[in-house]
Amino acid sequence: MKIKSAEFVMSNSDVEKCPKSRLPEYAFIGRSNVGKSSLINMLTQRKSLAKTSGRPGKTQLINHFLINKNWHLVDLPGYGYARVSKTAKKVFQKFITQYFGLREQLVTAFVLVDIRHNPQPVDLEFMQWLGENGIPFSIVFTKADKLKPKAIENHVEAYKTILLESWEDMPNYFITSSSNETGKDDLLEYIDELNNN
Ligand code: GTP
Ligand code: MG
Numbered sequence: 001m002k003i004k005s006a007e008f009v010m011s012n013s014d015v016e017k018c019p020k021s022r023l024p025e026y027a028f029i030g031r032s033n034v035g036k037s038s039l040i041n042m043l044t045q046r047k048s049l050a051k052t053s054g055r056p057g058k059t060q061l062i063n064h065f066l067i068n069k070n071w072h073l074v075d076l077p078g079y080g081y082a083r084v085s086k087t088a089k090k091v092f093q094k095f096i097t098q099y100f101g102l103r104e105q106l107v108t109a110f111v112l113v114d115i116r117h118n119p120q121p122v123d124l125e126f127m128q129w130l131g132e133n134g135i136p137f138s139i140v141f142t143k144a145d146k147l148k149p150k151a152i153e154n155h156v157e158a159y160k161t162i163l164l165e166s167w168e169d170m171p172n173y174f175i176t177s178s179s180n181e182t183g184k185d186d187l188l189e190y191i192d193e194l195n196n197n
Pocket of ligand 2: 076
């Protein structure tokens with residue numbers, strides 16, 4: 001799929017105020033600093049459509065972007081950032097629960113995990129939660145430019161082993177890098193297929 005247009009629509013802390021249109025929607029979620037906003041910029045070929053930062057906790061709101069005038073990409077705040085207060089964590093949990101509970105437009109979520117790390121409980125618990133709530137998701141491994149192919153393979157295997165303990169199949173997954181555009185075409189093709197279903 002070619003990206004012909006990508007526009008920022010709005011930022012919200014209230015799910016009820018998100019766009020009312022029925023356009024298909026794809027949400028990017030994962031730990032703080034995993035590369036959600038960078039991935040959105042890479043996919044849309046816009047350098048600073050989504051705001052990125054080296055400091056975790058940059059994205060604080062639900063951000064909608066309209067792509068090719070017919071689908072939405074959603075940039076969500078990260079979870080699992082230790083230096084956030086308990087209250088902030090609660091607020092975050094509430095609006096993420098609301099987001100996934102209320103957005104009927106959501107076709108699938110992309111759960112981003114840093115390819116350099118071994119499977120982390122916070123990510124596995126989040127995937128479990130999505131599964132229990134019947135929310136389809138794919139895994140997106142990020143920052144693949146930081147590892148050699150063999151190490152990438154090992155990390156993916158580690159995920160497969162642990163996920164297959166509680167899931168029948170390994171969820172769909174993508175290996176990406178926002179620095180060198182690895183995985184861009186595969187991800188866009190996947191979204192295109194879902195849009196046309
Ligand atoms: P929050 O909004 O804080 O939750 O973070 P985020 O998940 O949106 O991460 P963001 O895209 O802001 O990126 C965090 C940091 O990782 C930035 O310094 C990026 O430059 C870097 N980064 C993101 N993707 C990649 C990648 O594919 N490769 C490399 N090498 N660095 C990356
Ligand atoms: Mg962000």
